[in-house]
Amino acid sequence: MTHRGLANHVRWAADTLAARGQGGAPLFSSVAFDLVVPNLWAPLVTGQRLWLLPPDVELDQLGAELKKAAPFSFIKLTPGHLELLDPPEAFAPVVVVAGEALPGAVAEKWRGVLGDGNLVNEYGPTEASVGTSIYPVVGPQKAGVVPIGRPLPNMTMRVLDASLRPVPVGVVGELYVGGTGVARGYANRPELTAEKFLPDPWAPGARMYRTGDLARWSAEGNVEFLGRIDDQVKIRGYRVELGEIRAVLLDHPEVRDAAVIAHEQRIVAYVVGTTEVREHCERSLPEYMVPATVIAVDRIPLNANGKVDRRALPDPDQASTPDETVAPRTVAEERIADIWEELLGVRAGVHQSFFALGGHSILAVRLISRLRAEFEVTLPVRVVFERPTIAQLGEEVEARIRAEIAALSDAELLAGADKV
Structure with a gap:
């Protein structure tokens, strides 16, 4: 990662996020997690405070800890963190969400607290200096996953097919990002660097990063994130996109959150909310993509960085559903x-x-x-x-x-x- 690329992102965060107040930002994840870059640097370069939460604070105490020092100029966290802050409270005039797909139901709840445009869905791989695009949430949000929006300053986004040709609006392809933030490559890993960092046909002399993410352009000009290519698994000979199944589950009005895994040639869904989702899934998914097992959980477990902790999900062989019993x-x-x-x-x-x-x-x-x-x-x-x-x-x-x-x-x- 270059100093220039990181400075480009911090400049945007300082001008757009820190400028919303004088309260600085909280730091509550490891500094090794790239999501914290704006929380860490934007306050410092604008002369504002950086509020360090205790390193041993439990995730379920996050809301209480933030309340002690609120209001902040902005907060950046994951969708999992947002779910923990319930009932929602405006700890800052603008909240940035990144790290995982943002469910529409969660976005709509927080839009009601923050107002239009003050909940910002951000997307960006570490290899593109933290942030690539944003989508300010405006207007009622549909169930499913919130778009990741349009490129940040000095960044580009392209949805391409296997031959590196742009795909039409609405067609799924792989997302490539370019611009100032693209890193030089992986240290001491030339083969992986050559695989992921490709010459940018639209910017001679520059490179673009192959994200491995599935995406498509919407008619409104926003990019929609559809999951990871490496989340694709083969079930009984069919190629299955787990992220697509999760998006359909989140479309259900009585499902607040969900996670999907492949386990021994069957699809297992974990849901916060109703487990009566089969008919709903059958309306949007082919039979082979409908979860074979649906397990109710009180909350999708998160790791210390606020991402889904798949190892903490209940064992599908030990958990049972009404259908199975x-x-x-x-x-x-x-x-x-x-x-x-x-x-x-x-x-x-x-x-x-x-x-x-x-x-x-x-x-x-x-x-x-x-x-x-x-x-x-x-x-x-x-x-x-x-x-x-x-x-x-x-x-x-x-x-x-x-x-x-x-x-x-x-x-x-x-x-x-x-x-x-």
Whole structure:
């Protein structure tokens, strides 16, 4: 990182953020975390105070500690920190949020406290000197993720395809950033530097940084962050974007926060709020991206820097959901559950989806074949797609058995009784 690049960002923070008051800014994360650069340097270069919170302060005490020294000129923190400051309180005239995607519901709550334009969503990798773009939150915010906006002074943003060509508005590509803030590279790692820092075709002699982030331009001219490329995982042969699933979950009016992981070829969602999200997800996501397991948590755990602490999330194999705890209740459900276990390798609850647990079209054909042999009924393959749970298939099997019995003549019934 160059002095010039860092100075460019600090100059913006001093002129735009510190200028909002005389109260300086608080420092409550490690100075090794690049998010604190404006909190640390903008007050100092403008002659304002830097308020150091105790290094051992617990995250749930953050609000009380900030209140002791408020008001500040500005505060910069993560969305996770904002969630901890509940009920929200205006500790400064402007609050900058960075480090992770900002949920629309959180932004709307804080917009109501701070007013239009005073909650600022900032985006920027360390390799671009902390900050690349901002989006001042104005007007009611939809559920989902808040845009990351437009470039800061002397910075550029481009959404490109695999051939480094700009993609049209609304089309997903990889985000590249350029400008004064782009670092020189990684110390003593020439191969990684060559991979991530590329010649900038739009600025001869300069370089641009390949962020690894998925993004798209909106019709309003803002960049929308859609998640990390390395958050893409393969589930049963399908490429899945975990960030996209989280964004859909955050669209649910009764979900306040969420985290999504891949665990043993299934998608696990952790939600703060209702766990009844399956139908909501099915409206926006293909079947293979709908979480197989949804676990309710009181709060998404954060590390010391305010980012999601994935290691602290409950073990999906130990936690259970209502769908998983409903055991078979009838003979038909018991037999279907046994067949599922042979095909999928898991013991399922009667309300879990065949496809969410790893089923696909080929396994659906095998399932129908097994059901026909087990119950001696005629079932089309489409039934698995229309009624993909053990409970629904059990109802379908029982209904078809009853229909076949009702269609028998008295003579056929008597003949069957004689065989018994």
